[in-house]
Amino acid sequence: MIRRVKADLLTCLQGFRQTVFRSVGCGILACVPVQGMAHSLTPEKAPVQHWSFNGPLGHYDLAAVQRGYAVFAGVCAACHSLGAVHFSDLAAAGLSSEQVMALAATWKVPTGPGEPGQSTQRKGQPEDAFPAPYASPDAARAANNGAVPPDLSRVAIVYPGGPDRILALLTGYGAADPQDKPGIHANGFYNPYAIGHRTAMPPPLRDNAVVYADGTAATAAQEARDVTTFLAWVSSPHADSKRRLGVGVALYLCFLAILLVILKRRIWSHVAK
Amino acid sequence: MSDTVLEQQQGKVVQQAEAGIATRLATHMARFPMPRDLTFLWTVGAMLIAVLALMVASGLSLALSYTPNATLAFSSVEALERRAPSGWLLRSLHMTGASFFMLALYCHLLRGLIYRSYAPPRRGVWGVGVAVLVMVMVTAFAGYVLPWGQMSYWGADVAGKAVGAVPLVGPTLEAMFLGGDAPGTPTLHRMFVLHFTMAFTLVAAVVLHVAVLHGRGSSSPSGLSGQNPKRLLSFHPYFTVKDVLGVVLMALAFTLVMCFWPGLVSEAENYRPANPLHTPADIEPAWYFLPFYGMLQVVPSKFGGLVVSAGAVLVLFLVPRLDPKSHAATSPWWVSRFVAGAALSVLVLSFILVGLAGRHHVAGVWLTVGRLATLGFFAYFFGFLPWHARQARPEAQL
Numbered sequence: 001m002i003r004r005v006k007a008d009l010l011t012c013l014q015g016f017r018q019t020v021f022r023s024v025g026c027g028i029l030a031c032v033p034v035q036g037m038a039h040s041l042t043p044e045k046a047p048v049q050h051w052s053f054n055g056p057l058g059h060y061d062l063a064a065v066q067r068g069y070a071v072f073a074g075v076c077a078a079c080h081s082l083g084a085v086h087f088s089d090l091a092a093a094g095l096s097s098e099q100v101m102a103l104a105a106t107w108k109v110p111t112g113p114g115e116p117g118q119s120t121q122r123k124g125q126p127e128d129a130f131p132a133p134y135a136s137p138d139a140a141r142a143a144n145n146g147a148v149p150p151d152l153s154r155v156a157i158v159y160p161g162g163p164d165r166i167l168a169l170l171t172g173y174g175a176a177d178p179q180d181k182p183g184i185h186a187n188g189f190y191n192p193y194a195i196g197h198r199t200a201m202p203p204p205l206r207d208n209a210v211v212y213a214d215g216t217a218a219t220a221a222q223e224a225r226d227v228t229t230f231l232a233w234v235s236s237p238h239a240d241s242k243r244r245l246g247v248g249v250a251l252y253l254c255f256l257a258i259l260l261v262i263l264k265r266r267i268w269s270h271v272a273k
Numbered sequence: 274m275s276d277t278v279l280e281q282q283q284g285k286v287v288q289q290a291e292a293g294i295a296t297r298l299a300t301h302m303a304r305f306p307m308p309r310d311l312t313f314l315w316t317v318g319a320m321l322i323a324v325l326a327l328m329v330a331s332g333l334s335l336a337l338s339y340t341p342n343a344t345l346a347f348s349s350v351e352a353l354e355r356r357a358p359s360g361w362l363l364r365s366l367h368m369t370g371a372s373f374f375m376l377a378l379y380c381h382l383l384r385g386l387i388y389r390s391y392a393p394p395r396r397g398v399w400g401v402g403v404a405v406l407v408m409v410m411v412t413a414f415a416g417y418v419l420p421w422g423q424m425s426y427w428g429a430d431v432a433g434k435a436v437g438a439v440p441l442v443g444p445t446l447e448a449m450f451l452g453g454d455a456p457g458t459p460t461l462h463r464m465f466v467l468h469f470t471m472a473f474t475l476v477a478a479v480v481l482h483v484a485v486l487h488g489r490g491s492s493s494p495s496g497l498s499g500q501n502p503k504r505l506l507s508f509h510p511y512f513t514v515k516d517v518l519g520v521v522l523m524a525l526a527f528t529l530v531m532c533f534w535p536g537l538v539s540e541a542e543n544y545r546p547a548n549p550l551h552t553p554a555d556i557e558p559a560w561y562f563l564p565f566y567g568m569l570q571v572v573p574s575k576f577g578g579l580v581v582s583a584g585a586v587l588v589l590f591l592v593p594r595l596d597p598k599s600h601a602a603t604s605p606w607w608v609s610r611f612v613a614g615a616a617l618s619v620l621v622l623s624f625i626l627v628g629l630a631g632r633h634h635v636a637g638v639w640l641t642v643g644r645l646a647t648l649g650f651f652a653y654f655f656g657f658l659p660w661h662a663r664q665a666r667p668e669a670q671l
Contacts, residue, residue: 056533084351153351154544235544238354238361239535245362246532253525260518267510271309 044192046161046168053232057247059240060233062094067212068230069093071223073106074210076152079144079201081132084153085234088126092237100126107131145188147200156228156235161193163232169193170224173203301487306505307512308493314384315491316519317377323520324374325479329472331367339419341465343458346421347546369531371413372538373523375561378406382589387617390492392600396593398489401482403589408475410562410586415468417559421461422543427556429456429464438575455549496600557632564624567631568650571643581647588654595658602665616657623649 052061069090072082087104091097107124109131124131133149134140140148156163172193188198205220205227212218338357340349353360382402385391391399414432418425433456437447452459493499506512530537542553558566565582572578603609623646630643 084348084355086356089355157541157544242361242365242532242535246528249528249532250525253521253528257518257521257525260514260521264514264518267514271506271511273310 041196043161043165043195043197044168046165046193049164049167051163051229051232053229053239057243059243060093061229063214064226064229065093065233066095067214067216067222068226068228068233070210070212071205071227072152072230075204075223076227077130077133079133079140079149081134081149081151082130082153082234083132083151084129086127086129087124089234089237093233097126104128145200149201152231152234154235156232163228165193166231167224167228169199170205170228171221303507303509305487305508306502307491307508308495308499309504309506309511310493310495310499311491311512311515312494313515313519314380314387316516317381317384319516320520320523321374321377321381322479323523324370324377325476327366328370328374329476331363331370332469332472334363335367336469339465341419341458341461343421343456343461343547346419346461350420365531365535369527369535369538371416371559372530372561373527374409375413375559377523378409379561382406383617383621386592386620388492388494389596389600391593392492392596392598392602393593395486395489395492395600397485398482399593400590401478401485403586405475405478405482406589407586408471408478412468412471412475413559413561415464415471418456418460418464419468420543421547422540423545423547423551423553424540424543424557426456426547426549427553428558429460431556433460435569435575435579438579440576443576456547492600496603500600555634560628563628563631564650565631567627567629567635567643568647570631570635571627571640571647585647585650588651592654592658595654596662598662598665604661604664608661608664612657613661616653616661619649620653623647623653 052058052064072080087107088100090103091100095103104124104126107128107130108121109124109128111120111122134143137148156166159166161168169191172191173189175190175192188200189202190197191199205223207220208218209220209223210218216222335353338349338353338360340346350364354364355361357363385399385402414428418429429451433447433451436450437443439446448454450460450463451457452463490500498504540557540559542555542557557563565585568582568585569578572581604613627643627646627650630639630646633639635643
């Protein structure tokens, strides 16, 4: 995953040599760090975390997913969309249908073209998707110093480094920038886990940014872990069902295979080689 | 009155004739004589049929909620995977199935090369088989474009440019393939129709492959001695039980990959929606195309790369001509033992290495590795096979 980020920079440096068929027009984002940069600006490797959902037999901590939703709704949703997810999807994180209804009603979604009502917004309903915070990419860019906050629906899969690096990014602010010389970095915040050690995202979390319904103390570190768990769950919400199915099916197939081995030996027992 | 009786009788006759065909087919299948020394490599064919059935069934269900439109395709797949009943299961079956199909196909093909299953009298079986391979590759490529993620889009873009490199007709072909200057909704329509129709054409081609095989009889690891009528066993129950066991073991591996290691058969970057304005740093096809992607890049000219890469598949059609001696022919023991083994190892190793080179963008040392591996790959077909054919003992030639 980090490999890909490195490749990002390499592609920019080596330009056309690498890909035969495309003159690689590297993305603007990927190129920004190259200007006047040293190689040490490749993102640092995020510390390895022990997530409950890691590994083939892991599972999501649904209490953490629910707390993480609170952080997303209270903090991240001001800038990030979650466009592929509908409120009703959260039922799979252990919410009852009444809870989903109540949760959806706390959101304002834009009214569609044919819908009645004066206002351009209405209360959310379970079948609505999470609304985007900005009307257009241009509006998003204008509000965020020229960067568009990416959609987070699949972020734990597509962000190189996965949940470990998301957590590291969210908690990686605050250290003094080792090469902070005025003028070199036009804008952005120092963060060793971001590409080029700079990110346009302001430090999003602070202690008590949200109040947890289950009474857990909302420290910034706790919020970061919970929202990362939420994003990991949102990125592959069916991983747990898949693993449960896998255990059952694999056991069944093992049993069947043993029976078939016995049957095969019997049938072939009188065949001379 | 008499009319209806007559009709009833006619109906009966037709029914009997139909039952006759079905019964005869079933009896033919059950009694079909097979060499008793077939190893488990010969069950891969049954696995392929099982996966093909799975692909058609899951694909038909997926097609019910897919929208081939550049603005809607990605979100229709998202909605399918997140909200359709068992949508996540159908999609992971189909994704895992694609990888398993290609893997099993490569194994099946390698078995054919190892045991010279292409030799007379089975040249027709081999030819239909290679045609199936080509069709599967086209189907797999078209299918990979459909979700309209970043890799779908840029994969179609690279393929379009590769086709465009053909002299004279290239630009026309590219425009026909993409349906415009760049991948978009017309491309999706083309790929969807291609994917869908190819799936059923494939089923027909596989039926043909098996029918031709039944006309010729199965090859065996021991060559002619295995074909001795006294050493044949009926398909049922001896090989039905063996094939079912093979399929169950494959299903087990399938389940483990699909449920516990899904990352092995999916490409993370394809979960980003297609973005024509942002070229990903790594444009990488699915793993089973990597060797051909590598060959595409090791040749300095675009068209040359296309010729080499397409040639690597098409050369398989020539195998029965390059090594024309019959299945019964024997070579000196040291040739069949050591030289053939070494040549096959070089072939497999080259295939893997050029795939790795493709993965590393054929830059730096990988360029040299990729070129050597490409040579190693073709050396098997144009060097070893003709040489091997000349080593056959004259008295054994039929």
